[in-house]
Amino acid sequence: MNHDSGIVHLSLYPSLFTSSNDQPVDHIVMPLQCSITSFILVKPSHFLGVVYPTMIKKEIAHIRKQFKLDHEMLKVFDILNVYIMKESSEVYHYECQPFALVDREKQELYMGNFKKLLAGELDQKLFELRFQEHAEEPSQVLLHQGLVTGDTEEWMNLMLVLVEKMLADKTYERDTVVTFIRGQYFRPTKGRNDEAEESEKDEMFAHPFILCSVNSTEPPRNTLMFDYVEREFKYNVVVDPIIKLSAPDQGFFYPSVTDNASDVNRILYCAGKANEPNIHFIEQVLTAEKSVTAQEERGIFEEIVKEVAGDQFDAATIAHVYEEIHQIIETHEEEEPPRLDYRDVERMLTASGVEDVTTEKVEQAFQTIVDDRNYELKASSVIPKFTSKSIKIDTKIATISVSPQDLKYVKQVNYRGKKCLLIEVDEDVVIEGFTLNTETL
Structure with missing residues (x-):
């Protein structure tokens, strides 16, 4: 693709930007290599409370595959590393520099870390979260400012404020490194086959982003080495801690993305282990709302079924229930993942041969278990992986x-x-x- 002649759309949700005369605009068209500071963000009050579609698996996969060196659809501008001492939980050192000036070997390690961070299933390791609307010190504002500023020092200082929030009321058991990057990635304005040939006139969506990865350290291992010059075996003593880039503890990607548009009201939180989100980090650092994990959702579904029909079933009935849910997932045509309300659960249980099931009983079970008769379960969360031995x-x-x-x-x-x-x-x-x-x- 010819970057000199290309055009890029900076795509956030409509009316999220204002023109110079303070009139809302749908999108901004600008040269591909322009600065991300060439727009004005409207006040958060203009868009807080608006509900947008959720991020879907294929969009996360698209973002993740961009994280490799020399990818023309990804530009990483700056990187900030912050070293936190264990027990004292103090910032021992930090450094910020253009990513292009980082040694290539280090760049490869970082890219592998970022890819690892974004790996996993939604609602298990990856959680799309809404920000708290009435937080006293909203991190959403810090992230907005970091997203739109063209000043590297200002961006660094904003991220250091986030680090201070990480250290408040928190003691780290190991030395920890917090890494921030900012950059942008691109997507074509028109959906097309990945194998299709790119045109020089292709228009692209530019998505500015901030990514954070939290990685603990481990002590170096004592090893035996061979000295080629002295021709002897030596005991190798290393005192520098090793940063575990292959196993990030947690992190986030901001803003979330849905339908080729950046949703600044949501953030993608990345847990280190499946179904183990760090609630303190989510609520106190990100000032976001806790999300239900897939494991918790499955537990809710099980309790609802037990409330309606008891806890003893033959395997064929359980299998039939799973088949009904799988059929709903497979035949669902909308981008939004399918959800199950009390009517759907009643239909599934009845179709599976469970006796004495009524809509009223299932509705009451929803009210009893989750205190909300209108609660909707995400279908993919309540069923084990259908074709694997799960x-x-x-x-x-x-x-x-x-x-x-x-x-x-x-x-x-x-x-x-x-x-x-x-x-x-x-x-x-x-x-x-x-x-x-x-x-x-």
Whole structure:
């Protein structure tokens, strides 16, 4: 693509910008290599409280794949590293520099870290969060200012304020490094096949962003090394701590993106481990609203079903419920992920053969469990991965893994007064090269 002749749209939500005469505009068209400071952001009060569509998996995947060196669709401008001492939780050192001046080997390590940070499933490791509307010291304002400023020193100082919030009422068990970058990535204004040839006249959306990664350190390992010059084996003593860039503790990407537009009212929080978001970081540092994890959502669904129909089901019924949910997900045509209200749950349970299920009972169960009869469950969160062996059946003898789609081939039976697990198979079972005899019960 010819960057000199290209055109870029800086795309945030409509009416998020004002022109020089303070009139709202839908978008701004500017040269591809222009500064991101060439626009004016309207006051947050103009857009707080507006509800926009949520970020979807393919948009996160698009952002993540840009994080590699020399990618023409990604520009990283500056990087700020802050070193925090354990126990004392004080800033020991910080440095800010243009990313282009960082050694290439370091750039590769950073890119790998950022990619790792953005990996994972939505509502498990990645959480799109709304900002608190009435926070006393809203981080949204700091991030806005950092997003729009063209002054590197101002951006650095704003990020250091965020670091101060990280240190408030928090003691770190290990030395920790907080890394911030700011840059922008591009997307074509028209959806097209990734393999399609780019035109010199392609128009692109430019998305300015701020990314933060929090990484702990670990002590260096004592090693034995061979000295080629002296021709002898030596004990290698290293005292410098190792920054664990391959395993970020947590971080964030701001702003969130939906339908090729940046949603400045939301932020993508990235947890270090699945279903373990740091609530203190979310609420106190980011001043965002806590989100329900997929694991918690599944627990809510289970409690609702138990409230309606009890806690004992045969495997075929459970499998049928999962098939009903999977069918809803597969046939859903809208960009927004499908959700289940009490009417949907009632239909699924009835279709799966559960007896004595009424809309009123399910509605009351929603009210009892989540204190909201209009609560909607995200369909993808309440079902294990449908085609993989995501269900674990733990027994005293063995642990068996089975996929939701194959759960119907499993039964619990009573054989000679003992509970047994019966698994239907299509072929002989082979153990360590030996074929099992088939017994007739």
